[in-house]
Amino acid sequence: MAVASTNARPSVASRFLGVIADITSRPSGAIGLALVTFHLFLAIFGPWLAPYDYKAVDANLMMQAPSGAHWFGTDHLGRDTFSRTLLGGREAILVTGIATPIAVLWGGFVGIFFGLVGGRLDDVLMRVVDAFLSLPWILKMLVLIVTFGTGIEVLIPTLAFFYGIPVIRIARAATHDVVARDFIQAARARGHGRMTIIQRELLPNVRDALLVEGAMRWSWMLLAFSSLSFLGFGVSPPTPDWGLMIADARGFMSFAPWGVLAPVIGLSSLIIGINLTADALAKALGIDRAQKAPV
């Protein structure tokens, strides 16, 4: 465990650095973190790096194969696929980057509350959550989006709401685990107030589980967002977006496969990166139980 190898834990900053060092010490974690960093970099600086204007239509350049001028070829409107792929993650990362923390916060809050309350109320509420989770997510989302429209101001709350629900389960389970432990009993026996116990004893132990869960949720949310774009409910043209690009290019896949391949590589490399990082993060934080010293 990273925490065990660092000699002290005086500040949050040094623990953060320790965790980062631990993640990068594993090959999969280093690759994952590099991929995520790379994508964040592109999302921020993409407009300055893109060689062409992403919305420059040119009827003479339709469906060009990859070449020195157009690395990933061009699409059916003659737009440069490389530039569009470079920028295709911006919207997705922005929306999910805002929605994920909201999902983790509200799901975590409710989950911890359920976990603390326990008893019959917890049982009843969790069955409601289960029932809700059993519905296909795409159906639920489409209902909301069709009702309220497709702008960012609808997508962010919608994604945050739906992806917060599975977080409830995780937060509740983590809370149950911690509440049963003796250090909570010890704090109760000393006579600490409820809020103090939650803040000092419970939260630091639930936080790590939520952090890892958040990273996982982010990758799921990215997929969901891209799926919505693919179906035409996400980003509106001409804004470049991976999901939308795949939808546009899929009709020409048999003779212009690069049009699909480029956004697919963009999307999957980010999702793989996030998953690898989340795995390494879980190990670094000592949540992953399979990863124990052999002795």
Place this chain on the structure above:
Amino acid sequence: MKDMVTKEPLIQVRDLSVGFTGRAGHTLPVLRNIDLAVRRGESLGLVGESGSGKSTLALAMMGYLKRGLRVIGGGTHFAGLDMFTLSRKELEGIRGGRLALIPQNSGQSLTPTLKIGAQLSEALRLHSKLPEAEHSARVVQLLEQVRLPDPSAIAGRYPHELSGGQQQRAAIAMALAGEPEALLLDEPTTGLDVTTQAHILELLRDLAAETGMAMVYVSHDLGAIARVCDRVVVMYAGEAVLEGPVREVLRNPAHPYARGLLASIPKLTDARLPMALEGRPPPPGKAGDGCAFVDRCAIATDVCRTSRPALATVPSGARVRCHHADRADSLPTRSPADADPRVIAEDAILSLGDLSISYARPGFLDQILGRKPATTPTVDGITIELEKGETLGLVGESGSGKSTILKAVAGLLPPAGGRIELAGDGVLPPLVDTRRPDQLRRVQLIFQNPDESLNPRQTIAEILAQPLKLYFGLSGEALRQRIEDLLESVRLGAHYMDRLPSQLSGGEKQRVAVARAFAAEPDLVLCDEVTSALDVSVQAAVLDLLDQLRRSRNTAYVFVSHDLAVVRALSDRVAVLYQGRLCEIGPAAAVYAAPSHPYTEVLLGAVLEPDPDTVPTLSAADIVELSPPARGCPFQRRCPRKIGPQCDTETPPWQDDGHGHAIRCHIPREAL
């Protein structure tokens, strides 16, 4: 049918070294140059503290290594077969058949969805040549062989319907199904009650004699080893440091570590505190060039630092890994003379009056109708007075209600009846929520397992700051100073402040837990099995610390433990509990001597001493009761000295000797 101990070794371990690759890429050894042989019909004990490599060695004898471990050198043979070169298929044929393993927790190793009979039949199908038709008869025979009552009924039960002791017996029966030539036992009685443990050990002795199989018995408990084994290997930091006949090793060990280990075991016959063995063993790869024990050894010299001693035979016939084996007998195996007696004021600090606690919650219908549940309470009729500065030991088997009483005193469980009175504060409100801060401060609780009771996300300073802020409102430099003092008082330095619990050893963690309790400057400390999760040498150090603290602060303890020897070492008075009812209470010396309650007698008889010549007496049946009887004596169903129907119907009277020693039994005191 007992075979003679033959010359040809059945299990032969030659120069075996096992290790894993550390983070930095170095190979870190877990076992170093192990050389030993087990002959047919012989039983060998592997003893050592946690992390000494004893379990790894036993598993290696089966050709099995935990994930991440690999053989660095040497090998192990079973009946002439090199276990690490055999194929998976060949190993399958041997494991569970000719060479069987009995793990520590058989409740977990039995399949929960299969009946005991079905699991045994499966073992027979895999490892015996019996025709299918004879299996069910053989199953009953096997269950009989492990002395399970009503074997055909047991065969039809699921594992969860059996008690821990019965599960262990079923696991032994399963191992016997393949008629093994050797049995590997990995801490087979750890976690069982003393009486159950004694029964299992007697069974193993008998089986070894009946079947002539060899046994390798892994344990941290020298008492169990003394009862079962002919020869003992003492392990330390992955090495065999001492090997010899059990009598030799336990009576006059020729290795300093073995002597220290022996001295740190509390003994039933000795009211003094055991001697602590300071320090901790080096982690894998940190043993250095010299002797692994050098940092903790009282007779170490320069040569011990620079050269690793070889396993040499000493005149007594034992093999010792020590440069100064000839001087080892200068080290004591018993504690020095008793410290000054303490002064106990005749002034009660805590008094429990007819305390009863019930776990039964009223059902839905009872709630509506306002009825109270009619079940007998889990704990009942507890009346105890505790003087200032006194230590009361609370003993009993699991389920006797010891911890339940502590929780009620601490305000974590509401009592069903009776009162808890704290001197100067009157009767305490039942739960923490309604107690005043000062009432809470005066009573502190220490838990069994520091891994559970210390928040893994808080530094030691943060952990100790909690009570200081809460009760005394300390902050800044004053808080820091007080934390330093506290760490000093439990013999940990100020440099521990910024560490996390995961960076401390088990003993150090428990010291922090002790320091946290004493931070409140309590008048009464409730200790709930505080040493059960610790190694013996560490246990001795924690007991010594608790003794020092009560001397300097005149704190009263309620000390709960299932280990009668540990209770004896620390307690002034002892109360014996069975099924949540008091059986006997009195000064420690009186309780441990005759006359005693039949239950106390059973408990004391089952205690194992690290001495091959003490024989436990097994008088009561090895059964586990789940609920106390509604009337009469709580021990009525198991009592070996039951005198008649009054035991079942009338609550026995307290018989007092006038000096505070009271026994609750129908048998007249003179006859007990």
